Amino acid sequence: xxxxxxxxxxxxxxxxxxxxxxxxxxxxxxxxxxxxxxxxxxxxxxxxxxxxxxxxxxxxxxxxxxxxxxxxxxxxxxxxxxxxxxxxxxxxxxxxxxxxxxxxxxxxxxxxxxxxxxxxxxxxxxxxxxxxxxxxxxxxxxxxxxxxxxxxxxxxxxxxxxxxxxxxxxxxxxxxxxxxxxxxxxxxxxxxxxxxxxxxxxxxxxxxxxxxxxxxxxxxxxxxxxxxxxxxxxxxxxxxxxxxxxxxxxxxxxxxxxxxxxxxxxxxxxxxxxxxxxxxxxxxxxxxxxxxxx
Ligand code: MF3
Ligand code: CO
Numbered sequence: 584x585x586x587x588x589x590x591x592x593x594x595x596x597x598x599x600x601x602x603x604x605x606x607x608x609x610x611x612x613x614x615x616x617x618x619x620x621x622x623x624x625x626x627x628x629x630x631x632x633x634x635x636x637x638x639x640x641x642x643x644x645x646x647x648x649x650x651x652x653x654x655x656x657x658x659x660x661x662x663x664x665x666x667x668x669x670x671x672x673x674x675x676x677x678x679x680x681x682x683x684x685x686x687x688x689x690x691x692x693x694x695x696x697x698x699x700x701x702x703x704x705x706x707x708x709x710x711x712x713x714x715x716x717x718x719x720x721x722x723x724x725x726x727x728x729x730x731x732x733x734x735x736x737x738x739x740x741x742x743x744x745x746x747x748x749x750x751x752x753x754x755x756x757x758x759x760x761x762x763x764x765x766x767x768x769x770x771x772x773x774x775x776x777x778x779x780x781x782x783x784x785x786x787x788x789x790x791x792x793x794x795x796x797x798x799x800x801x802x803x804x805x806x807x808x809x810x811x812x813x814x815x816x817x818x819x820x821x822x823x824x825x826x827x828x829x830x831x832x833x834x835x836x837x838x839x840x841x842x843x844x845x846x847x848x849x850x851x852x853x854x855x856x857x858x859x860x861x862x863x864x865x866x867x868x869x870x871x872x873x874x875x876x877x
Contacts, residue, residue, distance in 0.1 A: 599824075600634045615769070616822060624771075625819045627807075632824035633800050637731070638866055638873075641800050641826065644681065644728035645735075645864060645876035651675040651695075651724045652737055652877075659739050661716045665697035669708035672724055684725035684732060684803050691848065696723040696736075703832050703840055703850040703858045704794055716742035719752055721860045725803065732803050734828055735876035736862035747835065748857055751788065755833045755859040758782040762811075762829045766865065766872045770821050776813030779831045783811075789838035791858075794850070796828035799864060821867045826875075830862030 591598060597608035616626045633641070654675045655668055673694040676683045683694035691707075698706035698721040699714070706721075714720060723736035738752045758779045765778035780790050796809030807819045811831040819825070836856025844851070852858050864876040 598629055600636055619820050627819060627822050627825055631798060631806060632822060633826045633866060637800055640729055640731035641733060641875055644726050644731040645733035647676060647679045647681045647728055648724050648726040648733040648735055648876045650679065651726065652722065652735065655722050656739065661714055661742050663714050664710050665708035665712045666710040668697055668722055669693045669695055676726055681726045681728040684727050688803065700857050701852050701855045703791060703852055704860060705848040705850050707846060707848055714741045717744050719744055719748045719857065719859060723862065732799050733876045734799055734862065734864055736830065736860060738859050738861060751833065751835055751857055751859045754783060754786050754788060755831065756861050758831055758833060759829050759861045759863060763863070763872070766821060766867060768821060768823050768867050768869060768871065771816055772807060772809060772819045772821055773813035773817030774815050775829060776809065776811045777815040779811040783831065783833045789834045789836065791832035791834065791838055791840055793840055794832055796830045798827045800826045823867050823869050826866040828862055828864045830860060832858055832860045834858045
């Protein structure tokens with residue numbers, strides 16, 4: 584095979600674990616991928632394609648991820664510290680038999696990321712950081728259940744926020760929806776990034792280049808990198824079974840970021856303008872996509 588996989592006999596068991604014969608299962612899928620590959624397109628390798636069993640495993644992990652964010656949503660407000668949020672996420676996740684993926688991930692010290700106002704991503708929960716009326720915060724939750732990974736994040740407006748902040752939060756969410764609308768089986772991943780980018784920039788915002796979405800499922804971060812600064816008609820072919828996140832970081836001011844915080848994690852906008860992010864996790868299906876985590 585073009586991706587170094589063995590060539591399967593028509594009567595062999597399919598590589599996807601369905602138990603069906605190859606000729607009754609992924610033979611046409613592989614032919615299509617191979618044709619696209621020889622046309623010069625970037626195609627996923629078999630190890631990036633999730634099997635039905637993988638998808639079922641991720642669904643269960645994602646249900647806990649969504650539940651943890653719902654649990655936060657019920658409790659967040661003025662006077663809450665980001666350490667409180669971290670405790671809720673940890674509490675909910677372990678109570679459901681799962682593990683918070685951020686904890687100890689490359690040395691990250693907490694169970695979720697909490698990023699307030701000008702913090703772009705990877706804010707570290709702290710007792711000293713107390714939410715006040717007018718703040719906007721991204722809470723980014725990731726879960727491991729039975730070795731399957733899920734990942735999503737939401738924005739929360741604390742009490743009454745300014746129109747500027749409310750608009751930023753809303754437009755960022757709508758940009759994710761524009762990205763989702765561009766997800767088409769056998770379409771190109773660059774179309775998704777381009778749709779997000781167009782939606783945000785047409786409304787006067789800028790899009791962070793350095794961070795983006797990612798493949799996920801078997802690992803926390805898998806290929807492909809999902810950029811939101813892409814051209815239509817470019818990037819990986821979204822074959823059914825491709826699983827990834829859409830998680831643009833959108834700024835009111837310039838797109839440049841500042842990664843010099845001594846804690847090694849907290850990322851801010853270079854100009855300290857406000858920034859927002861929403862993250863969803865999807866799997867591409869034969870006829871569209873399935874939303875797994877939000
Ligand atoms: N949840 C983040 C993402 O969307 C990753 C956070 S890594 C951490 O990819 F270590 F900072 F938690
Ligand atoms: Co992510």
